[in-house]
Amino acid sequence: MALAQDLVTPAAPGNGIVPEKVRDGIDLEINGEHYRHTGDPQMPLLWYLRDVLRLTGTKYARETGADLVLLNGKAVSAIAQPMVKLAGKSVITVEGLAANDGGLHPVQQAFIDEDAIGCGYCTPGWLIAAVDLLKRKPRPTDDDLDQLPNLCRCGCQTRVRRAIKRVAAGKVGPA
Numbered sequence: 001m002a003l004a005q006d007l008v009t010p011a012a013p014g015n016g017i018v019p020e021k022v023r024d025g026i027d028l029e030i031n032g033e034h035y036r037h038t039g040d041p042q043m044p045l046l047w048y049l050r051d052v053l054r055l056t057g058t059k060y061a062r063e064t065g066a067d068l069v070l071l072n073g074k075a076v077s078a079i080a081q082p083m084v085k086l087a088g089k090s091v092i093t094v095e096g097l098a099a100n101d102g103g104l105h106p107v108q109q110a111f112i113d114e115d116a117i118g119c120g121y122c123t124p125g126w127l128i129a130a131v132d133l134l135k136r137k138p139r140p141t142d143d144d145l146d147q148l149p150n151l152c153r154c155g156c157q158t159r160v161r162r163a164i165k166r167v168a169a170g171k172v173g174p175a
């Protein structure tokens with residue numbers, strides 16, 4: 001019996017078109033919802049998020065950490081993840097940080113409270129990195145903050161660090 005991946009669409013004789021194999025879907029969870037990707041298995045996760053799902057919070061800027069997402073709870077580059085490696089995995093993007101009732105994640109609130117947002121391009125990556133860091137190290141040191149892969153071209157680093165420390169200190173709401 002033929003397997004699904006062995007089935008091919010017959011080409012019209014003599015048209016020169018090489019038929020593509022029928023692909024198995026890649027099932028994964030994004031922000032708590034199930035998705036099946038049936039396109040190019042090498043498509044980077046970033047393209048799937050932005051171009052297919054229209055989740056445009058995650059940005060194309062690997063060198064600044066703006067493309068970070070949580071993959072099974074760990075911050076990783078969405079550009080560096082081909083869809084084929086994501087079967088059965090769980091992805092959280094910046095759009096998935098808030099609670100179902102719309103309440104902001106404590107890290108999001110702290111960024112607002114500390115005015116840690118300039119143009120906002122880098123902000124999704126910082127938020128994801130901060131959530132990951134605070135989960136691993138609830139009381140991060142300056143050295144821990146120095147290790148974050150993110151950059152802010154608007155110069156918000158100092159305020160971002162204050163925001164992360166604010167969450168670590170359990171402070172909620174404006175100072």
Ligand code: FES
Nearest residue numbers: 118119152153154
């Ligand atoms: S807020 Fe503009 S790059 Fe960081």
